[in-house]
Amino acid sequence: MTNPRLLRYYSQELQHLREMGGEFAVQYPKIAGRLGLEGFECADPYVERLLEGFAFMAARVQMKIDAEFPRFTQHLSEIVYPHFLAPTPSMAIVQLQPDLGNPALNAGYKVARGAPMRSVLGKDDATACEYRTAHELTLWPIELVEAKFFTNGGTIAGVDARLPANAKAGLRLRLRTTNGAPFCKLGLDRLTLHLRGSDDMPGQIYEKLLGVAEGVLVLPGSRPAGRHTLLPKTALRPRGFAEEDALLPSGQRSFQGYRLLQEYFAFAQRFLFVELTGLGPAVNACAETELEIIVLLSRGDARLEQALDASNFALNCTPVVNLFQRRADRINLSGDQFEYHVLPDRTRPMDFEVHQVESVTGYGIGTDAEQEFHPLYSARDLGAATVASQAFYQIRREPRLLSQRQRQRGPRSSYIGSETFITLVDAQEAPYRHNLRQLGLVLWCTNRDLPLSMPLGVGKTDFILDDGGPVLSVRALA
Template sequence: MQPYSHARLRHSWLPLRPCPRLLPKESSNTSDAFDTLIESFAFPEKFDFVDIDLGRIRRAARAPQARQLTLHLAIRDAPAESPAAQALSDLDAASFKLFCTPVVNLFQRDATSIQLTSTDRAYPVTPEPLETGTPLDVYSIDAVRLGDRTQSEHEKGASSSTAAPRTAVLPYRALSHGRQPDPTVAYWTAFRDPYAAAGNARAPILLSLIGLDGGSAQVRHPQIDVDVTATNGDLPSRLPIGAPDSDLVHEGAALACPIRLLTQPTLPCSHARGHGALWRVVAGLSLHPFDLTQTGLKAFKDFLRLHAPRTNIVAQRSIDAIVGLDHQPAMKWMSLDGQFPSFVRGIEIVVSLEESALRDVTLHLFARTLDRFFAPYAPTNSYVQLIIRSSQAGQELHRCPARSGTRPVI
C-alpha cells in the first residue's frame, strides 16, 4: 500500500443521526432527546456502531489499486489510568465486526377480534399467535375499529375497494377530540390488570369503550378490531445464541442468509408508573424542568432515572456519576438557522462527572445524550453548549457543539 497524505475523513456514530431507531415513533411531535435517552438506557449495545466512509478513505489514499487499507485512530488526552485508555488496551481486530445492525423484537400484528357483550366493560387484547403457537404480548395499540361480526373474515379475502368500511375509534387520552366533541362518539382506553398476572408474566392488556364523561359507551357495532405492535416478551432473552448456521430465520427472504446474534437479547422492562412517576415525566417536558445549579442537580438526576430501567446497573451508575451542575453566560461567533454569522449570546452548561464511574459508558455518547435536553434553556435567537468536566481533576473532558435554543421568543 502506498503512503498517503493526511486528510479530514468523515465518520459518524449511527445512533446519533435521525435514524436508525429501534423503538417506533410515537408521534411527529415527540422530542428526539427523549427517544435517544430511552434507547441509550434500554439498548446500550446499539451505540457501539460506527459508520466510517471507506470510499473517502480510499480516495484519500491515492492508491486505486490498493487491496488493503490500514486505518489509524489517534487518541489524545487519554491518561493511562483513565477508563478510556484501559478499555482501549484490550482492543484488537477481533473487537470489530462488519455488516452488523441492531434489531428489536417488535412487529405489526392483528389482534383477535373482540365480540362485544351487554355485560362486559373491559375486553382482553390478544394478538393472533404465530404459526409456532407461541403467545405474544402487546407493546402498543395502533388502531381500533368497530365493525360487523363477519366483516373481518370477509375483508381478509376482499380487496380494499370492495371491503365494507369500518368505524375508527379514537383514543380517549389524546388531543384529538375536536373543538365540538360529540357526546355520542365512543373512545377507547386501555390498561393492564395487575391482579391477572401469572407468576413473572406481564399483566394482560384490557380495552374499554367509554364516552367523553369517562363512563361506559354503548355502540351499535357488535365487534372491535384492533391493530397492535406485538412482541415475543421474554422469549428472545431465553433463546440460545451462537449457532454455527444461524440464530434467526428470515421467513420472507428470497435467499437464505444466516443471521447471528452478537449478544443475548435483553429482557423486556417497563418503567414505574406509581407514586406520581407519570406526572414527573410530564413535568420534565416543560421548558425549564430543573435549575441549572447544584440545587437542581437532584431533580435532574431523578428525571434521568425515570427513563432508566432499575435493573440496568450501568445506566444507574452513569447517573450516579453526575456530581455537579452549573451554567454561565457566553458569547460565540456563529450562524443561527443559516443566517449571516454574528456574535450570539448564549449559555454554557457545565456538568461535572466522576470519570471512574463511567468505565462502562462512552463519554462522547453520554455527553451527546445529555446535550439534547438543554436546548429549551435558551431562546431561538440564542444557543446552548454543554461542557463535560472532570470532578476529580477539574479539566474539561468534552465540549459539545453549540446548538440553537428552542424556547420561543415572545
C-alpha cells in the same frame, strides 16, 4: 389469584362492624339483643353472615376507589409518552455474515431499517421470536484483518501527508476484499463499525474515536506515494442517536431525549456504533485489495496499545428489537360488557404481549358498518358535532396473574409480563353506545419472555432474515 388487598380490606371492614356493633350493644342493649349482638360477638349465625357479606362488599368498594386514583394518570401517560407504561422489549446486537463469494455484493447489498428476522425454533418451541433491525445496513465483500493502536510515529512513517499537528497517536485498521476484487470496484462510501470487548474497552475506543480524533488518513495497503486521502475528524460520527436509528418507536409529541435514556439504560451496547463517512474518493482511487484506515488521535492510551486488536471491531452489525406489528384476534362485543381483554393470539396467549395499540376499528353488520376509535385524550376536537367522531377508547394495563398450574409448578421464566384491556367510551367517558359486533385492533407486540429461551450459538444461524438475500447466517453478539 386473590388480591391480598381484598383480604386486608375485608378484615378491616369486618373489624369495624364488630366494633360498631359492640358500641351499639352498649347504648341500645334491648335492640342489640334482638340481633344477637352482645359486645363484640354475634350469637346469631345469620346476622354474622350478613356482617361478613357486608364487609366483603365494602372491601370491594374500597378496592374500586383505590383503582380510580391511577386511572387518569395512566390514560394520560398512554397518550403523552406510552413507553413509560409499555413493556420494554428484548434488544440485541446481531452480525450478518454475507455470502462473500456472491458477485452482487460488489454493488453493496442493502438491508433496510425495520427488516424482519425470526429466531430459529428450539426443540419444544412453537413460536419464533420476531425481531426488526434498527439501522439501515449495507453488506460489502470486505473483512477487517488487522487493528492496532499506536503511539509512535513509525506506524505512519513514509506517508507523505501533512498530518494534524496535534496527532500524537492513532488507530490503524486494515481492510481486505474477500473476492479478490480491488476496492475501486466497490461502491463503498461509508463504513459502520461496532465496538466490542470486555469491561470498559469498547467505551475507551468509543471515547478515542469520537472525542480526541484529529483526522482520518485513508490509503492503499501498499502505501504508494501521493495516493492518500486525509479526511476531517467530522468524518467519524456516532450512530444510534438519530430518530431514523431508533430502537423504540416514539411519537411526535414525545421528547426524543426520553427515548435515548430508556434505550441507554435498557441496552447500552446499542450505542457502540461508529460510522466512517466520506470514503468514496479514497476507495475509488484504490486499485488494490487492501485498504488502510488510520484514525489520528491527540492522546494515546497504554492499555489500548497493548490489548486492542481486530476482535474489538465487527462489521455488518445492527441493533435489533423484538417489536413487530400484528393484527389481534377479533374481539366479540356484547352490550353487557364494557371492558375487553386484548389478546394478540388466543391460541398462544403466553407467546405475545401488547406493547402499544396502533389502531382500533369496530365492525357491524355489512361491509360499510365500520367505526374508527381514537384514544380519549388524544389531540382531537372533543366538541365535534358528528356522533362518529365521538368514539374513543381507553387502555388499561395490569400485571399478569399466574394461572393455577403456574402457581403449582412455577412460571416458565422470571418475567411474568402484563395484560392489556380496552374500554370503548364517548367524549364524556361514558360507555359508548353502538350496534357493532366485533372490534379489530392493530398492535405493536413483543414475544413476552420467549427471547430468554432462544437457542443462541447452537446451529448454523441464530436468526433467519425474512427477505433472504446473500446472507449465510445471522449471529447474536450481545
